[in-house]
Amino acid sequence: MSPKPVSLRPALTRRAAVVAGSAAAAALFATVPAAPAAAPAAPPASPTVTVSTTVVPLAARSATITLDPQAVAAAAPAAARRSAMQKALGKIGSPYRYGATGPNAFDCSGLVTWAFKSSGKSLPRTSNAMSRVGSPVSKSALQPGDLVFFYKPVSHVGIYIGNGKVVHASSRKSPVKISDISRMPFNSARRV
Known part of the structure; x- marks a missing residue:
């Protein structure tokens, strides 16, 4: 007597759904910024991204992914802040020129507006106008990509990069560079 044939269809269907869901989740999480190096002990204030998959027959050869719209909306500004920070870091060494907005030379607010745009x-063009957009952030709650303002009244801006440092276009005497936040008189910070 020959053995009875075994159907692999249910197992293959589950496997295809898991693989498709895992690939989609990996693609989504690749766009979510990493947590700052010194994460606080308290749970994060921002919502988490939830991914759910629906199993579909193998014949359909696709998977449905449902995203929480609030989580996606919260992730978009964080991704823009992180992207702007990376673009500003890519301009380290570029010359300072008063009134310049890039892409080859910058003043402080020109670097920030160029990176975010x-x-x-x-964002508004001047550091003083920028200091009134977005949400206020305390110095102790800064995250990479936040705007940091200096002097009273506000006359200088940089982008916080973590570990107490900002990237900024400082003065005619120096190019775009990274500085310790404590090297200038801190005024305020905003999250846009």
């Missing part, structure tokens, strides 16, 4: 977010 390149990342899909428009």
Whole structure:
């Protein structure tokens, strides 16, 4: 008597759904910024991204992914901030020129507006006007991509990069560079 044939269809269907769901989740999480190096002990204030998959027959050869719209909306500004920070870091060494908005030379607010505009977010042109957009952030709660303002009244801006440092276009005497936040009189910070 020959053995009875075994159907692999249910197992293959489950496997295809798991693989498709895992690939989609990996693609989504690749766009979510990493947590700062010194994460606080308290749970994060921002919502988490939830991914759910629906199993579909193998014949359909696709998977449905449902995303929480609030989580996606919260992730978009964080991704723009991180992107702007990376673009500003890419301009280290570029010359300072008063009134310049890039892409080859910058003043402080020109660097910030250029970096954020390149990342899909428009900001006012001057540091003083920027200091009134977004949400206020305490110095102790800074995250990479936050705007940091200096002097009273506000006359200088940089982008926080973590570990107490900002990237900024400082003065005619120096190019775009990274500085310790404590080297200038801190005024305020905003998250856009």
